[in-house]
Amino acid sequence: MSNDRSARHGHETRSPPAGRSSAEPxxxxxxxxxxxxxxxxxxxxxxxxxxxxxxxxxxxxxxxxxxxxxxxxxxxxxxxxxxxxxxxxxxxxxxxxxxxxxxxxxxxxxxxxxxxxxxxxxxxxxxxxxxxxxxxxxxxxxxxxxxxxxxxIENAVEHAADAILLTDIEGTIEYVNPAFEELTGFSRSEAVGRTPRILKSGAQDEGYYQELWATILDGNVWEEEVVNETKSGEEYVAHQTIAPVTDADGELEQFVGIQRDVTRRCLLEEQIERSAETLERLYAEVADETTDLQSKIESLLDIGATHLDYPLGYLTRIDDDTQRIIAAVGDHDAIQPGATDPIERTYCRRTVTSDEPTIVSDAPREGWADDPAFEHFGLRCYVGARIVINGEVFGTLCFGGEEPREELVLEAQQSTVKTLATWLGSELERHRYEARLERQNTQLERFASVASHDLRNPLNVASGHLEMARETGADEHFEAVAENHDRMATIIDDVLTLARQGTFVETTEPVSLQSIATECWEGVETEGAELVVDGETTIQADAGKLRHVFENLFRNALEHGTTADTDHAGEGLTVTVGPTDGGFYVADDGPGIPPADREHVFDHGYSGSDGTGFGLAIVDSIADAHGWSVHVTESRSGGARFEFVVDGTGHADGDSPTAATIEWLRSSLDEL
The missing domain is CATH 3.40.50.2300 (Response regulator)
Incomplete structure (x- = not known):
């Protein structure tokens, strides 16, 4: 009897001879x-x-x-x-x-x-x-x-859990137990009279068979691991033992073959090894603290997909009822950076609600055949873990493919994917902290500049007029002192607004563009100007901070929007607010902003009139805190037009889609 081996672990031990019956015949x-x-x-x-x-x-x-x-x-x-x-x-x-x-x-x-x-x-x-x-x-x-x-022997093995077969000394099968039938798919009638070669363990050279026969004919046990095929052609790994059976006189009568299915164990061992390789490779690739966040994310997805053997890996941001793909590896039309989907048609809707990773080994078999997620993405296997930052769900880390996987494999990968998600959450949190610290330092530098320059000028003017007032007692000097004090108070208010509003957005809510624009317009002295809201949309924003955006843009338009038929600022001016494909705009029909000045209008201290120069800087900081981009261009009537991109796709020319996505990720961390 022989079975072809694929992996030989075997040790050879002497099989004890059968003993005589304790009672005489x-x-x-x-x-x-x-x-x-x-x-x-x-x-x-x-x-x-x-x-x-x-x-x-x-x-x-x-x-x-x-x-x-x-x-x-x-x-x-x-x-x-x-x-x-x-x-x-x-x-x-x-x-x-x-x-x-x-x-x-x-x-x-x-x-x-x-x-x-x-x-x-x-x-x-x-x-x-x-x-x-x-x-x-x-x-x-x-x-x-x-x-x-x-x-x-047959009675003893009939109900054994392992697959057992008996052959004669020529290797012809004489008996198989029910476990053999279940494992191999061959019935007893199909197996008896044939040899174990029906299991197609693979071709071996003559030396292999000589060694096998020499071992078992000498009364020893042969052990090995083999890759066999079932009747249907499915491969399985078996730990196989072949031993001689002797009679009471020690004469060779039969051979017994025992096969234990170790396929699942081998898969588990392979996944443990793959998981270890994944974590080791990840550490080697991204342990360097100088590596930027974008490179770390790309390395994590590539290493995870490669070592865990998935064609797809992706990172998502879950925002209310929407899933956004932040980064991805693999070729899939619906899984690309920037792609968004309602969360109810994603696999991640289950992932974000569970502490442990979600696994799907074969979606149709597990009840996903009519699910919107399977219909849209077509992933038959999926493993995903949620990413938590400061106790809040940020998004998910997922791997998947269009072919089914063994459930045991996914179970073995759960802890690895969870570890990767935890590590990524820590990296995102660290990046968020460093970005916040960098912004705060920049803000402190700006405030220091304001204190040393913007406040010093009116203070010097006020001090000069105060000295003249002491000498002359003229009222105009006291009036000048009061005016400069008022200007300093206005600057201080704007600086405080910038500090309080243009930092970070903690929470957002759906805000009606029409409602908030109308409300802010009514709170500004419009001096005969008109507001037109051209269309309606809903923006996910911090409503309080968004009010400062509209109020400052309206004041800016009224201060600079002198029309041709009047010398009064704002009189006869029309300000238009409306939605765009990626956000919204605020435009006017005033004189506009010269192209050479447009890249500087958001700088602190920039002012085209007697303003403090902080109004548009506040607008830019609040937009940045939301993760939006804002730029100025010319309206249809030649006035100023401020365009806001709120979906994460608006970035400077020359940015790659991946870089833009990662930049959006950087800013979107502030939303937590």
Whole structure:
């Protein structure tokens, strides 16, 4: 018997020989002749030692002795019947019990009748136990032991959990248990009479088979791991043991093959190794603190997808009811940076609600066939873990593919993906902290500049007029002092607004563009100007901070929007607010902003009139705090037009889509 190996772990150990039965075999000798019965019983016992021979004068005298008998030897001539009739009675009471018929005067007719009756052996004798009779009884007892041993083995393995097969010494299958049928797909009738090569373990060289046969024929055990095929062609990994089976005398009778399915164990071992490689490679790639966030994210997705064996890996941002793909690796039309989907048609809707990663090994089989997520993305396997920053769900880290995977594989990967998501959350939090610290430092520098320059000028002017007032007592000097004090108060208010409003957005809500624009317009002295809201949309924003955006833009338009038919600022001016594909705009029909000045209008201290120069800087800072971009251009009527991109796609020319996405990620961290 042989099975082709794919991985040899085998050790060779001596198989202990089968031991003798603790009870002596028993032979029943039936003979109506008392003298002959006693003589031949004694002679048979001596010749067959250590066999116990018991005598009976007739078939009726056998009684309950048959239950303990291993063989019946009977003369043909009996007082109450003949040997052939007795053999039939014995068969009825003890099927399989060997029956040897001894005849004094044999004939072909009698031999034919005996054979037809199913006696084990027919032996002519001359009145004394011949060597031939002894040999036939010994052979019958040996066969009895062999069959008993085989039946015992089969009974023992019939309900075994491992797949077991028995072969003859030539390697032909004689028996397989139900576990073998279940594992391989071959029924008992299909396997018996064939060899283990039906499992297609793969071709081996002649040296392999010579070593295998030499091992088991020498009474040793052969062990290895093999990759077999089931009847349907599906591969499985089996730990296989092949051992010899001997009779009571130590003679080789059969081989037993035991196969334990270790496919799942091998898959688990492989995934553990892959997980370790993933974490080691990730550490080596991104441990350098100088590596930028974009590179770390790309490395994490690439390493995770490669080592965990997925064609796709992606990072998402979950915002209310929307999933946005921030970064991705792999070729999939619906999984690309910047793509958005309602969360109800994504796999991540389950991921964000669970502390443990979500796994899907075969979506259609697990009830996803009619699910919007499967219909849209078509991923049959998926594993995803949520990313949490400061106790709030930021998004998810996911891997998947369009082919099913073993559930055990995904279960083994859960802890690795969770570790990657936790690490990524820490990196995003650190980046958020560093970005906030950098902004705060920049803000402090700006405030210091304001304190040293913007406030110093009116303070110097006020001090000069105060000195003149002391010398002359003229009222105009006191009025100048008061005006400069008012200007300093205005600057201080704007600086405080910039500090409080243009930092970070903690929470957002849906805000009506029409409602907030109208509300802010009513809170500004419009001096005869008109507001037009051209269309309606909803913006996800901090409503309080957004009010400062509109109020400052409206004041800026009114201060600079002198029209051709009046010298009064703002009079006759029309300010228009409306939605765009990616956000909204605020435009006017005033004189506009010269192209050369447009890139500077958001700088602190920039002012085209007597303003503080902080109004548009406040607008820019609040937009930046939301993760938006804002730029100024020319309106249709030639005035100023401020355009806001709120969906993360508005970035400076030359930025790559990936860089733009990561920049949006950087700013969107402020929303937590």
């Amino acid at each position: 028993t032979v029943l000798y039936v003979d109506g002749d008392e003298g002959r019965r006693e003589t031949e019983t004694t002679r048979l016992a001596a010749a067959l030692d250590p066999v116990a021979v018991r005598a009976a004068e007739s078939g009726a005298a056998l009684g309950e002795s048959l239950a303990a008998a291993d063989c019946v030897v009977s003369r043909y001539e009996l007082p109450d019947t003949d040997g052939i009739a007795l053999s039939e009675r014995v068969r009825d009471r003890a099927p399989g019990l060997p029956f040897v018929l001894a005849v004094g005067d044999g004939s072909e007719r009698l031999a034919s009748e005996a054979t037809a009756a199913g006696v084990t052996d027919y032996v002519p004798v001359d009145g004394i136990p011949s060597e031939r009779l002894v040999d036939r009884v010994a052979a019958a007892l040996a066969e009895r032991r062999r069959l008993s041993t085989r039946d015992g």
